[in-house]
Amino acid sequence: MNTEETVLEDLYQELDKIKTKAKQEYKDVNIKINLAELEKRIAQSQHLIDLKNLKIDNKWLERLFKNYLLILEKYKKENGEIAKKLDQGFKQQILDLETLAKKVFHFDSVYLETLAKKMNLKIEDLAFLGLQLINPVFELYAEKLIGKIETDKWSKGYCPVCGSPPVMAYLRKDDGKRILWCQFCGTKWSFLRLKCPFCSNEDQKTLKYFFTEENNSYRVYLCEKCKKYIKTIDQRKMKKGENLDLGWKNIETLALDFLAQKEGYSSQKIVFSV
Ligand SMILES: [Zn+2]
Numbered sequence: 001m002n003t004e005e006t007v008l009e010d011l012y013q014e015l016d017k018i019k020t021k022a023k024q025e026y027k028d029v030n031i032k033i034n035l036a037e038l039e040k041r042i043a044q045s046q047h048l049i050d051l052k053n054l055k056i057d058n059k060w061l062e063r064l065f066k067n068y069l070l071i072l073e074k075y076k077k078e079n080g081e082i083a084k085k086l087d088q089g090f091k092q093q094i095l096d097l098e099t100l101a102k103k104v105f106h107f108d109s110v111y112l113e114t115l116a117k118k119m120n121l122k123i124e125d126l127a128f129l130g131l132q133l134i135n136p137v138f139e140l141y142a143e144k145l146i147g148k149i150e151t152d153k154w155s156k157g158y159c160p161v162c163g164s165p166p167v168m169a170y171l172r173k174d175d176g177k178r179i180l181w182c183q184f185c186g187t188k189w190s191f192l193r194l195k196c197p198f199c200s201n202e203d204q205k206t207l208k209y210f211f212t213e214e215n216n217s218y219r220v221y222l223c224e225k226c227k228k229y230i231k232t233i234d235q236r237k238m239k240k241g242e243n244l245d246l247g248w249k250n251i252e253t254l255a256l257d258f259l260a261q262k263e264g265y266s267s268q269k270i271v272f273s274v
């Protein structure tokens with residue numbers, strides 16, 4: 001592992017720690033599930049979280065935000081500058097944490113562009129913060145809701161819990177099935193291997209994948225029709241005892257994103273850059 005990778009891994013682990021702590025601190029009372037609404041959504045095969053009615057505890061968001069700033073400051077001088085700007089924006093009430101979290105989930109690029117300009121930041125800086133804020137809340141919801149659906153039978157290209165498109169996938173060791181992963185709520189669900197999750201394209205002539213010599217346990221699936229890609233790990237080729245932490249795998253394989261993007265393919269993943 002080179003130095004940059006070690007730094008990234010340390011950073012990832014610190015972020016994971018504040019997420020775990022934040023999840024423990026989030027009060028159960030704030031997780032509101034309307035059972036009648038939920039039954040309706042299940043009957044209509046809709047994803048389960050209804051963001052319109054979701055209210056996030058603002059005091060909790062603020063604590064998580066402050067912890068996130070500490071980590072940013074620690075990891076790079078340039079990130080220290082980002083932390084300062086974020087802190088200022090928050091104090092001046094330009095940055096509203098709950099709104100940002102929700103806008104990032106919908107990837108509202110107009111909102112993000114406007115706010116980034118106002119705060120003299122990059123869209124990615126705001127998108128990554130938004131993901132850190134919404135992710136623990138969505139994971140808590142997913143943990144409560146996951147028993148309500150059969151993730152092996154969902155078979156849609158978006159997350160059964162929050163409705164987001166997948167950013168990573170793996171080929172399951174036991175049966176070779178392709179399992180998609182949601183970066184917002186952590187849910188995994190199965191999906192046909194030879195179908196594009198983003199546009200449902202099944203024409204085999206326009207679907208392909210590539211892999212690199214250095215690491216043949218990864219494949220990058222490409223769709224000619226919608227020009228999107230998804231990185232996929234073959235679990236059967238993973239080393240013994242290797243942990244299938246898709247959040248980390250997503251960051252560890254940024255080189256594959258660059259390759260796919262260079263060829264003109266895109267993805268909706270949000271990752272930290274150092
Ligand atoms: Zn999700």
Ligand SMILES: [Zn+2]
Binds near residue numbers: 201223225226228
């Ligand atoms: Zn497609």
